[in-house]
Amino acid sequence: MATTETPLPGPAGLPLLGSLLDLKNDSLATYLRAHRTYGDVVRITAGPPGLRAQLYAVFSAEGAQRVLATEAANFRKDNTFYQEVRETFGNGLLTSQDADYLRQRRLVQPLFTRRRVDGYASALTDETSAMLHRWNAAPGAAPGPTVDLLDEMTRLTLRAVARILFGVDVDAAVDVVERSFPVIGEYVLRRAYSPLTLPRDWPTPANRRAATAANELYAVCDRIIRERRAQGAEADGEDLLTLLTHAGSAEDDGLDAAEIRDQVLVFLLAGHETTATSLGFALHLLALHPEEQARARAEAVRVLDGRTPTAADLDALPYLTMVLKEAMRLYPAGPVIGRSAVEATEIDGYTIPAGADVIVAPWVTHRHPRYWEDPERFDPERFTPEREKERPRYAWFPFGGGPRACIGQHFSMLESVLALAMVLQEYELTAVDRTVPVSAGITLRATGPARCVLRRRR
Incomplete structure (x- = not known):
């Protein structure tokens, strides 16, 4: 059995660069390989001499729970990756710490209660209806048009979150985000991985x-925020931006304009890319598995009978929820979560030193054979209730966990399940691309298409 004196195992890598090239070329495969070869706690060395970094990877569910939850105060968002995200997207909920975060x-938090989020359901279904209408009008030979599911879901979720954030100011914000986010995301990632x-x-x-x-993105957000704040008490809309401008308490006057922009940027980033990944891969997996697709469609048709779903239907769609959870297991939108250790900590029999860069990886833990039979x-x-109870809490954690768990969990689940139900009522899906290559950016990103043929149901 390992003890605190046992040296941490890990790949040697190249003499000069360690595992730097492996991490840059395919970090997800590198973590999977490290786990299969060396176990649940692995040290990975990367970078040239003098600039060499030590990365401590924790892959067990029990270890992830300690890092994210039970000892969360000892594992902070102080690493290079979060610093780059902070400098680009501001000090919002994703990156802030300590008193700022609290x-x-x-x-x-009051803006993301279940009751409040359920009130956004009509905006979500309106945008999904518009997408289906566009698909219905698309030219193409029989049996129907071919679409890239991940591109389509990215467009859908961006429009949905922009509408919920900005109300009527959707189109201007969407155009800027579509241009800006890919450039900014690639820049952040490149700097985070560079020694x-x-x-x-x-x-x-x-x-x-x-x-x-970034300046173009900031400008459109600042303009909309300035106009909304200028309306003052007259701004009585239910969009998130109006609610943010009114947020406050007896102890706190609320958020200033810069803080509101930071929150808006985080909501735009986390609110559309993550949900698009979950929803797009859920549809692609159903397109690859006709029996599961037929069962999911039967549930949607039985519950909805052709009508548009509402938030009240969510609990009546358990199989669609199970489909989504399984898609999030195989393709977690946040495949790797980084922290920095404040003090030395023993995890799974090994000591992680103070100041160490630490990662937990849903991408790996969601494939851990101790928790998942035939994991691929x-x-x-x-994800039946009985089988969920049998597993450790952190065998599945696509929304992170502990005090920094994603505030938008219910929003993402609601949007995804309702959109799945609407698509499956309208269309049968047949996959064109059998596999979809992915890589780890700020969120999980597809590096190839996820095309399917749409056959409209009569």
Whole structure:
């Protein structure tokens, strides 16, 4: 049995660069390989001599629970990745810490109660109806048009979250986000993985491209926020931006304009890319598995009988919820979660030193053979209530966990299940692409298409 004196196992990598190239080329495969070869706690060395970093990866459900929940105060968002995200997207809920985080969470939490989120259901279904109408009008030979599911779901969820955030100001925000986010995301990722980064204000081509994209994104957010704040008490809408401008308490006057922008940027990032990943892969997996697709459709048709779903239907769609959870197991939108250890901590018999960069990886834990039989197989039955109770709490954690768990969990589940039901009522899906390559960016991202043929049901 391992003890605290046992050296941490891990790959040797290349003599000069360690595992840096493996991490840059395919970090998800590198973590899976490390787990299968070395176990539940692995040390990965990356970078050239003098700039070499040590990364401590924790892959067990029990270890993930300690990092994210039971000892969360000892594992902070102080690593390079979060610093790059913070400098780009501001100090919102995703990146803030300590008193800033507690204050923001207290002010924003009332906006994400189940009752409040359920009130957004009509906006979500309106956007889904518009997508289906566009599909219905698409030209194409029989049996129907071919679409890239991940592209379509990204467009859908972006429009939905922009509508819920901004109300009537959807189109201007969507156009800017579609142009800006890919540029900014690639920039953040490249800097986070580089052992040596240049100052952001140096006029390099990459810095200039990122600054232009960020400034355009900030400008549209600032304009809408300024207009909404100028309305003052007259702004009585139910969109999130109006609610953010009114957020406050007896102890706190509320968020200033800069803080509101930081929250808006985080909501735009986390509110559309993550849900698009979950929803797109759920549809693609159903397109690959006709029996499960037929069962999911039968549930949607039985419950809805052709009508548009509402938030009240969510609990009546358990199989669709199981499909979504299984898609999130295989394709977690946040495949890797980073922290920095404050003090030395023993996990699974090994000591993680103070100051260490630590990751937990849903991508790996969701495939851990101790918790998941035949882990690469798509099987929604894994998520019956009985089988969920048999597993450790952190065998499945696509929304993170502990005090920093995603505030938008119910929003994402509601949007995804209602959209799945609407699509399946209208269409039968047949996969064109059998596999979809992915990589880890700020969120999980597809590096190839997820096309399917749509056959409209009569």
